[in-house]
Amino acid sequence: MTVKDIENKLIKGIAAITSKAESSIKADVPFHELGIDSLGFVEILVFIEKTFKLRLIETDLTKKDFETINSLASFIGKKL
């Protein structure tokens, strides 16, 4: 799976979680600017576990890994 494929899947999932149109989710915008709070963020982590079989809640995630959908897709790509 390419980073672009991962990015597209993340955008779909985040659009569903935030009730926003996929076209309004920009891959280079920080998560906190998408109006995501602790609950929304945990929902995204659960989505990632279901979709990519990766449990990220217990890993040492840094702000940089989660800075944008781009950087998260790269992080997931390395873990897969």
Added chain:
Amino acid sequence: MRFAIPSSSKKRYLSGFDWVMGVVDYILKRTTCAGNIFQLVFKLDSTVDPETVQSCLCRFIKEFPVLDGRVARDYNLAPYWQVPKKDKGNSLNFNSRRLENSPLHGNAWSLMEEWVNTPFKNENEHSAFHLLNTNSGESYFAMTFDHRLFDARGAESFAHLFQQYLTGDCNSHIGDVRLTASAELSQWADKFYAGKNVNRKIIALSKTSLRALPVTQHCEAKKGFKFSLIGFDRQKTCEIYENAYEEAGYLMVMPYLLSVAIRAMHGLFESRGLSADSYIIPVSVDMRSSQDIKQELFFNYASMFLFQIHVDMLNDKQALINEIKSQMYEQVQSSLPKNLLKASLLLRIAPLFLLRKIFLLPFGGKFASFYFSHIGKCSYQYPEFMGAKINNIFHMPCVPTPPGIGIFFNSFNGQLNAVISWLDGLVSDDEILALENSLRSGL
């Protein structure tokens, strides 16, 4: 087969969580006389003309006859909010006062507590507005609401809409407010399945003994709630958010604040010498997306996480934060907040007095150790209110009793507030002071 009974403009069906808020109102009216009341307070840096506020409010609330509605139920099972015709509602409940000076912990604070503890005049009144101008040039504007009609973010949005109305940019937004909801009288298997999962969770939680403060007749005789506000300036708030990132992780402010609140409350319970295995903390979560807030302004859109923390975990802060994150993850994964919403739809058939008894069955009637919430982003987004600059916005919510005590965080313009709310008589002034100090030092 799916079918839906749509509500008319005069009939808004209540969700399960709206009905739960009705049960809390019923319980609190028997404990404090006032009911499930919530107050939103604006601290302003200048005084405001009372007559202007009154006339603007009077015109504005006439746009919302829902404010004068009441709970009703007819031939089908679902209760609804009966909305009167426009211009048939109550008159505006507004009062203004002037004080000599404005210490927030002096006369002004006592008045604000008095407003929250004052019952509405009748079954059709669900809001009251108070303006307090001080001779030192500051003022406080308080909106006191029936929690059955607004949750915290809804109340902030209502205030935002009012300010929008004053700026003349409101008509289209008033039209956005959604006042219809399905009766939700279909997909029963789904609701029963959700109910089964919620029951399992509650049974699992009730297997260990729960620490809670005893609500005695002495507390109930006091008939009211007390509040304590701990405000943090922008610099300290930045430090707190930075600590939250370092210790709990990115966007994990809520678990971090909860960990500090639990440790502070632990100190209080330890000083009382209460022995039990664990704390149970219901944490309310907003189930709206940020877009919905303009439409879903009235009624309740919250659900809950239920955290159980064993006493032996309290000495290690990092272990506590990890446990909170882990429980939060598992509850999202098992859809507990969504299941609570679905399962609560089944409760609507039961009358309030019966539900009051059912709610007290688990945990030997203790229900929870304390309540907690954190509202991250304020829905009121103007820097001023009625022409006066806003110094702060904070919340004063009554707490379901039992447990009768809660810690509530909100923020406005980069400033974090913590409000402790408790049933008068439940804890002493010294204990509240110790709790405040623990919260400050823990953050």
